[in-house]
Amino acid sequence: MTQQAPPPTPAQIKRWRQYLADELAEGALYRELASQRQGEERAILLALAQAEIRHEEHWRTLLGEHAGRSASPSLSRTMLRFLARHFGSVFVLALAQRAEGGTPYTLDTDASRQMAADELVHEEVIRGLAIRGRNRLAGNFRAAVFGANDGLVSNLALVMGIGATGVATSIVLFSGIAGLLAGALSMAAGEYVSVRSQRELLSASKPTQVTLAAAPDLDLDANELVLVYKARGMSDEDAAHRAAERMGIYSCDCNPSLSLQPERDELAGAEEHEELGSAMGAAASSFCFFASGAVIPILPFIFGMSGTPAIMLAAVLVGIALLFTGGVVGLLSGASPTKRGLRQLAIGLGAAAITYVLGLLVGGSVA
The missing domain is CATH 1.20.1260 (Ferritin)
Known part of the structure; x- marks a missing residue:
C-alpha cells in the first residue's frame, strides 16, 4: 500500500x-x-x-x-x-x-x-x-555616465577645496562655474579630436581603387597585384583569385566568396564611420554630459547658500547622483546596483574629502 x-x-x-x-x-x-x-x-x-x-x-x-x-x-x-x-x-x-x-x-x-x-x-x-x-548603447552610455560622473566628482572636489579655504561665496561660485566650463570644454575638445582622428585613420586605412586603373597594364608573368591583396591579409590562393579578377582572368579555381563586390568595401567603411558618429556630435554630447554633472555641486551657491551648509548640501546632492549613476552601471553590467552605487559614492566623496582637507590646510596657513 x-x-x-x-x-x-x-x-x-x-x-x-x-x-x-x-x-x-x-x-x-x-x-x-x-x-x-x-x-x-x-x-x-x-x-x-x-x-x-x-x-x-x-x-x-x-x-x-x-x-x-x-x-x-x-x-x-x-x-x-x-x-x-x-x-x-x-x-x-x-x-x-x-x-x-x-x-x-x-x-x-x-x-x-x-x-x-x-x-x-x-x-x-x-x-x-x-x-x-x-x-547597442555601449558607446553612448559610456559617454553619458562617465562624462556626468567626471563632472560630479571634479567640480565637487573643486568647490569643497575652494570653500574650505574660507573665501567669499562669490569666489566659490565663480570657481565652480569656471570648473564646469573648463571641464566641459576640455571633454568636448578631447572627444572631438578623438573621433575626428579615428575617422581620419579609418579613411587613411580604406583600400583605394588604384588597382582598377593599374590592372590593364600589369605584367601577367610578374603580377605584383597579388602583393596588394596579400598585404591586406589574404592568403596566397585568395590573393591570386582577386588579382585574376582585377586583370580580367577568371580561370583561377580559388575561393569564390572573394569575387569582386565593388560596393562591399564602401559599405563597410560607411558602417564604421556611422558607428563612430560625427566629431561635432560627440563633442556636444561630452560637453552636455559633463556639464549636467558639474552643475549639481554649485546649485546651493546659485540659490544663495554659503559656507559650510552649502558645501554639505552640495556633497549630499552629488552623493545621491553618484549612487544613481553607480546603480545604473550595476544594473546594465548585471552586478548589484547597491554595491556599484556605494563604490561610486565612496570614490567620489573620497576625492572631494581630500581636496576639502587640503583647502582647510591652505586656509589655515594663510590665516
Missing part, C-alpha cells in the same frame, strides 16, 4: 502560493517584452514564458485544493512588469537577469531539480538578450 504524502503545512502553502504568483508574473513579463520585439528575440522571450507555465503547473499540483487562493507577486516582479509595460528597455532585461539568478529553487526541496536548472538557464538566456542591448 502506497503511503500517502502528509498534508502541506501552512508555511508550505504560503511559500508555494508566493512561488506560483511569481511564476505567473515572470511569464507575463516575458510576454510583455515579447510584444515589443520581433524576430528571434520575440521567439526566445515567448519560449521563456512557456517554460514558466511548466513551473506554474508544478506549484498548482502541489497546492491542490489550496491553489484557488492566489498571493500577490513580489514587489520586484511587480516593478519589472511595470517597467516592461512602459519601457521595455535593456534595464528591464538586466533586472530580470538578476531575478532569475537569485532563484530560491536551488535550496528548496519542494522545487524539482529540473526547475532549479531551468532558472539557471533562463538567467543565461536573459543575459544573452541583455548583452545585445548593452552592445
